[in-house]
Amino acid sequence: MKHALRMATTTAAIAAFGIFAGPATAQTPKPSYYDELVGNLDAANSYETVRHLANDIGGRFSGTRQEDQAAEWLKQQMDGFGYQTKINQYHGSATTSSGVVRSPDTKLYPGPTWIMRAASNSKMTGYDTPISGEVIWINNSGATAADFPASTTGKIAAINNVTGAALNTAVVNATAAGAIGVINMGTGNSPQGAFTLTTAATIPVVSSADVQSDTIKELVCAPGPDGSVFAPHAGGTVGPTQNGPWCADQKKLTLTIATETVTANSAATADAPGLSTRAVITAEKQAVNDVFDTAPIVGMGGHIDSTFGSPGAHDDATGEGIWLEVARVMKDLRLNKEIRFGGFGGEEQGLTGSTAWGNDHLYVGSDTDNNPLTANVPATPRTPSAEAKRYIGQWQMDMTGTTFAPARLWALTVDGKPNRVTDEAFKAAQRSGISTGDGNYFDQCKLSQSDHVPFHNAGIPAALFIHLNYIKSANKDCTTGGSSSNCTGCSYNIEPVYHTSRDAMDNVSQVHLQEQLDIIGASYIWNALNAVNITATNAAGAPVAGADVTGDCGDGVRGFGKTDAAGKIEVRVPSVTCDFKVGNGVAKGVAVAGDIQLPLVATSADGSATGTVPATLSLTLGTPAKFDPFIPGTTKTYESSTMATVISTAGDALLSVADPSSTATGHLVNGTFSLPQPLQARARNAANTGTAYNNVGSSASPLNLLMYNGPVSNDNVTLGFSQLINSGDALRTGTYSKTLTFTLSTTNP
Numbered sequence: 001m002k003h004a005l006r007m008a009t010t011t012a013a014i015a016a017f018g019i020f021a022g023p024a025t026a027q028t029p030k031p032s033y034y035d036e037l038v039g040n041l042d043a044a045n046s047y048e049t050v051r052h053l054a055n056d057i058g059g060r061f062s063g064t065r066q067e068d069q070a071a072e073w074l075k076q077q078m079d080g081f082g083y084q085t086k087i088n089q090y091h092g093s094a095t096t097s098s099g100v101v102r103s104p105d106t107k108l109y110p111g112p113t114w115i116m117r118a119a120s121n122s123k124m125t126g127y128d129t130p131i132s133g134e135v136i137w138i139n140n141s142g143a144t145a146a147d148f149p150a151s152t153t154g155k156i157a158a159i160n161n162v163t164g165a166a167l168n169t170a171v172v173n174a175t176a177a178g179a180i181g182v183i184n185m186g187t188g189n190s191p192q193g194a195f196t197l198t199t200a201a202t203i204p205v206v207s208s209a210d211v212q213s214d215t216i217k218e219l220v221c222a223p224g225p226d227g228s229v230f231a232p233h234a235g236g237t238v239g240p241t242q243n244g245p246w247c248a249d250q251k252k253l254t255l256t257i258a259t260e261t262v263t264a265n266s267a268a269t270a271d272a273p274g275l276s277t278r279a280v281i282t283a284e285k286q287a288v289n290d291v292f293d294t295a296p297i298v299g300m301g302g303h304i305d306s307t308f309g310s311p312g313a314h315d316d317a318t319g320e321g322i323w324l325e326v327a328r329v330m331k332d333l334r335l336n337k338e339i340r341f342g343g344f345g346g347e348e349q350g351l352t353g354s355t356a357w358g359n360d361h362l363y364v365g366s367d368t369d370n371n372p373l374t375a376n377v378p379a380t381p382r383t384p385s386a387e388a389k390r391y392i393g394q395w396q397m398d399m400t401g402t403t404f405a406p407a408r409l410w411a412l413t414v415d416g417k418p419n420r421v422t423d424e425a426f427k428a429a430q431r432s433g434i435s436t437g438d439g440n441y442f443d444q445c446k447l448s449q450s451d452h453v454p455f456h457n458a459g460i461p462a463a464l465f466i467h468l469n470y471i472k473s474a475n476k477d478c479t480t481g482g483s484s485s486n487c488t489g490c491s492y493n494i495e496p497v498y499h500t501s502r503d504a505m506d507n508v509s510q511v512h513l514q515e516q517l518d519i520i521g522a523s524y525i526w527n528a529l530n531a532v533n534i535t536a537t538n539a540a541g542a543p544v545a546g547a548d549v550t551g552d553c554g555d556g557v558r559g560f561g562k563t564d565a566a567g568k569i570e571v572r573v574p575s576v577t578c579d580f581k582v583g584n585g586v587a588k589g590v591a592v593a594g595d596i597q598l599p600l601v602a603t604s605a606d607g608s609a610t611g612t613v614p615a616t617l618s619l620t621l622g623t624p625a626k627f628d629p630f631i632p633g634t635t636k637t638y639e640s641s642t643m644a645t646v647i648s649t650a651g652d653a654l655l656s657v658a659d660p661s662s663t664a665t666g667h668l669v670n671g672t673f674s675l676p677q678p679l680q681a682r683a684r685n686a687a688n689t690g691t692a693y694n695n696v697g698s699s700a701s702p703l704n705l706l707m708y709n710g711p712v713s714n715d716n717v718t719l720g721f722s723q724l725i726n727s728g729d730a731l732r733t734g735t736y737s738k739t740l741t742f743t744l745s746t747t748n749p
C-alpha cells in the first residue's frame with residue numbers, strides 16, 4: 001500500500017457538447033514526516049534486494065563464502081547510505097564442501113546460481129577457477145564403464161541418483177571415460193548431506209537437488225511426441241522424474257562448477273578474518289549529539305543465511321529486503337534515537353549468529369573492551385548491559401512475503417504476549433488501512449525459533465514478523481505452552497518450498513512486501529521519530545477537538561492531522577525546531593530533541609479585531625459550448641465559447657486546460673474516428689483581450705490560458721474554442737466531442 005503525495009488543484013471538465021465543474025480548494029500543506037517517509041517505501045527496491053541475494057549470490061549456508069558475500073554486499077549498501085557499518089565474524093569449528101554451478105549462456109531454473117553439495121574428497125577447483133564444459137546426461141547409475149559413451153570425454157557427466165559405493169563406482173567410471181566433472185542427479189528437494197567418496201576423485205563431484213536435476217534433464221532433452229519431456233511427479237507437482245525417456249540426441253548445455261571446502265578459522269585476526277561460521281552485519285546511525293552512546297535504540301533485522309542449497313529468497317532474503325529499504329528511506333534524517341539494522345548469519349544452525357552477537361552486546365560480561373575477536377562470556381546470573389537497556393524494541397523479520405496463498409502476516413513473540421513492538425505494528429497497520437486482529441490479515445501470537453529470541457531474553461521488547469499460515473488454538477490463548485516454542489494447540493503451515501532448493505523468486509510476492517513495509521517499516525519509522533504530544537485548549541482551558549494541526553520545521557508547512565475529542569494529537573518529527581499551529585494558536589521555535597509534551601492554546605486572546613480569509617480557489621463554468629454542424633467537403637474554421645468565473649485568494653493562480661485522454665489526444669473524436677486538425681482553445685478577460693488560440697495539450701503538457709499575479713474575485717472569463725475543418729477531411733456521421741480538464745492551481749496559497 002503506497003501513500004501517494006499529490007498537489008491539490010481545482011479541476012473542471014468540458015466536452016464539445018457539455019461542461020462539468022468541480023469543487024475548488026487551495027494547495028494543501030506538505031504531508032507529515034511520517035506519511036512522507038512511509039510513502040517513499042518502495043517494495044520494488046526490496047524485491048531487487050531479494051533477487052540479488054537469491055539469484056546473484058545464491059544459497060547462503062552459514063559458514064560458506066556466500067554468507068560472507070551477502071554480509072559484505074549489505075555492508076556496501078549501508079556504507080553508501082552513510083551508516084556506520086561493521087561485520088562481526090564469530091568463528092567456530094565447521095567444514096563445508098560445496099559447489100557453485102552456473103551457466104554462461106543458458107537461463108537456469110529457479111535461478112542462475114545453484115549451490116550443490118560437493119564430495120569432500122573430490123577435486124576442489126577454487127571459487128574463482130571453475131571447470132566449464134558441456135553436460136552429458138548418462139541416464140543410468142554409471143555402474144559400468146560401458147554406461148559412459150565416448151562422447152563423455154571433456155564433458156560434465158550427469159548420472160542418475162546413487163549413493164555410497166555405487167556413487168564411488170560411477171565417479172571412477174566417469175573419470176576413466178574422460179569426464180571433467182560429475183553431477184549426481186539427486187531426487188530430494190534439497191541437495192544430499194555432506195558426503196565423502198570411498199576413493200578420492202581427481203575431478204569435481206557434486207550432488208544436486210531435484211529441481212536442478214529436473215532442469216538439467218529438461219534443457220538437454222527434446223520434448224516427446226506429446227510435447228512433454230517427463231511425466232508429472234507423484235502428488236501432481238510438475239517436473240521430470242529420473243525414470244524419464246532416454247535422450248539420444250541431447251541439446252547443448254554448458255555449465256561451470258566451482259568447488260571449495262571452507263573450514264572456519266578460529267584463529268582469525270582483525271586483518272585476516274577468514275570465512276566465518278556466523279557472519280553478522282550491523283549498521284547504525286547515531287543520534288544527534290549522542291557522544292556518550294546513551295540515546296534510545298530502535299532495532300530492526302533479518303537473517304542472512306539459508307539452508308544448504310536453498311536460494312533462500314523468502315527465507316530470509318525478504319527480511320533483508322525490508323530492512324534495507326527502511327534504512328534507505330531514513331538515511332538522511334537527523335534523529336534523537338539511534339537507528340540500528342542487522343543481518344544475522346547462522347539462524348538456520350540454531351540462532352548462532354544472533355546469540356553470539358547478543359552475548360557480546362546485550363549482557364555484562366568478560367569482554368569489557370568489546371574486542372570483536374574475543375567472545376564475551378556473560379556474567380552469571382546474566383545482567384543486561386547498558387546497551388541492552390537503551391533498546392526501545394527489536395523489529396525482527398524472517399520470511400516476509402511469500403506467494404503461498406494461505407499466508408498472512410504475524411507478529412510472534414517468545415512468550416505469546418503483546419509488547420511495544422507488536423502494539424506499534426498494529427497501530428501502523430490501522431493507519432495504512434490494513435485489517436488487524438483475529439481472522440484478519442495481521443495478527444499476533446507466539447513462536448520462538450528465530451533471531452528475536454536473544455533480544456527477548458535480554459529483556460528487550462521484540463517480535464518476529466513472519467508471513468505464514470499460522471493457526472491459533474481453539475481458545476485463542478497465545479500465552480500457553482510455557483517455555484515451548486509455540487503455544488498449546490497452536491500450529492502453522494509454511495509454503496511447500498520452504499527450506500528447499502525451490503525457495504526462489506517465484507516464491508516471493510512484491511505486493512506482500514509492500515504490505516509488510518507499510519506495517520513493519522512504518523511502525524519502525526514512527527518509533528524512530530520524536531513524539532510531540534500536543535494538547536489544544538481554548539482560552540477557557542477546554543479541549544479543542546477537530547482542530548487542524550500544522551507545523552513549519554524549516555522545510556515548509558506540513559499537515560499533521562486534527563486533534564481528537566480530548567484536544568490531543570501525537571505528532572512525529574525528527575530532530576528539528578518547529579513552529580506549531582493549532583487553529584489560531586501558535587507555538588514558535590519549539591526545539592524537538594526527544595519526546596515532548598506541548599500544551600497549546602488554540603485561540604487568539606489579544607482582544608484585537610480580526611478577520612480571516614479562507615484559502616479559496618473557485619472555478620465555475622457556464623452553459624455548454626457547442627460548435628455549429630461541421631460541413632463535409634468545405635474548408636472552414638468553427639468557433640464556440642462559454643463563460644467561466646474565477647475566484648482566488650492565492651498569491652498567484654494559473655488557469656490551464658488539458659485533454660486527459662490517451663485516444664487522439666487534443667483532437668475531437670467520434671467513436672473510433674477523430675478529426676485530423678487539433679482542437680484549439682483560448683481564454684480572455686478584461687485584462688487580457690488579445691490572447692490567441694493554441695492547441696490543447698495532454699495532461700503531461702497542458703495549455704496555459706491565463707495567469708493571475710494576485711487574488712481576484714468573480715473574474716469573468718470567456719473560454720473560446722476553435723476547430724478547423726479542411727475540405728479534404730473525412731467526417732463520420734455523428735457527434736465529435738472530447739472531455740477536457742480545466743485546472744485552476746497555485747504555487748503560493
